[in-house]
Amino acid sequence: MAGKTMGGVEALADPQNTEPATHTVLTRLREMIVTGAIAPGTRLRAEGLATQLEVSRTPIRSALAVLSAEGLVLYSVNRGYTVRAVTLGDVYDSIDVRASLEGLACRLSVDRGWTDEELAYLADVAARSQAIATRGDWSEALERDWYEYNRIFHRLIHQVTRNHALRSAIRMTLLYPLFGDPVRVSPTIAAHVPARARQLPATTPPHIVEMQADHEKILALIRAGDAQGAERAMSDHVLRTKTRILAIATLR
Template sequence: MVGQANEGPEVLADPQHAEMTTHTVLSKLRELIVTGKIAPDTRLRAEALAEQLDVSRTPVRSALALLSAEGLVSYSVNRGYTVRPVTIRDIFDSIDVRATLEALACQQSVERGWSEQDLDQLANLSRQLRAIVDKGEWSETIEREWYEINRLFHRLIDRAAQNAVLRNTIRMTLIYPVLGDVARICPSVAAHVPQRYRQLSATVPDHIRESQLDHERVLEAIRAGDGIEAARLMSAHVLATKARLHAIATLR
């Protein structure tokens, strides 16, 4: 089997390679689950997933354990790992918690100090996002690019807080997509959203423009050394997703 062939000592002996492989597998499995390509209640077998993803079983097992911590899969002795059904209420709850945690990360990042290199990197990510917004075009490819840079922007702030407990706890709130518009690509949300809000726009959506303004305000507060304001802005930024979903969702 392909998965077994890759499980050589050279891979297991390289912790950095193993960590990168686990991250890749984790991202892929998370995407398949949150977009409904792996259906709720599906049993996840490490051997089959390893063959499908062309990796060894070791990073798959590590990724499944992390997905369990995030709440996307559940584990039982008898059934192993299965995809957990996620409701729109679960997503709202995760946004509420994430807003508080990311606000704390903003505040602590300022209190504990940013290196010049990291702050330059954060500003560069913001500039990349601004360039996408200012170009005005939108497509699946552009959306994915924007959300990936957006993820890096948030992750850099989380890392700058220098709080491993906080960073690991934030990871557990990732039950809604960070790779695209949750209203469009997450079945548990899309089921509540009218068709017109699930169509991909040809131009940059208004909520993306507002999100980028939020990024720039957060960056400005961090640069000014105002941790409390940075925290307030980040909380409002994350909660804006929930407010938008509430506005367009036809909750039953």
């Protein structure tokens, strides 16, 4: 179940991913798009991206096809691939849909059943992220590591559903970064919140403490075999991000 190490965080092996090079390129391109490093409306040429990322054009083309399915880029016969402009409304809509889909994934994972190995790994991931959340201090590196464990926690639940259609649908809702606080690192969200809300705190942010507590609750419900309770807890957990953004956006 364990995979390679990324920035000090053990990454989750994903059997649905194809070639490792394609997965790496997909991750890098997705990050460049959601952080605004590649601006909306930019035409994405396989040749130029291959040169920039120092890879062949094959993984670039595969990654662009996935990003198109996810809705982050648009494809037309005449223009090829271009980066889609994402609005704050799009982000809210994606969170609403993701809350329902992730809740469903949580319920299905319990219904399908967890192996002892899978459940132990989920608990280990939760414990590792909890160790970060309870340190007291905070930094960009700690934020990134916590969100990487957060990604692994969710991804493992998706995997245990053994439902590829559901996993593909969830990936199409990823319109904001999963590797850091979206209020800080998403240009779409940052444009609608005050600058002070985007500053990195010196201590563990309250929303991280709350989200970590959600993980512990979800883990406990999965262990107890409470499929409906786990579904509700996961849906509430995902919607917490939307509630937080809405609250911060009114501080102007």
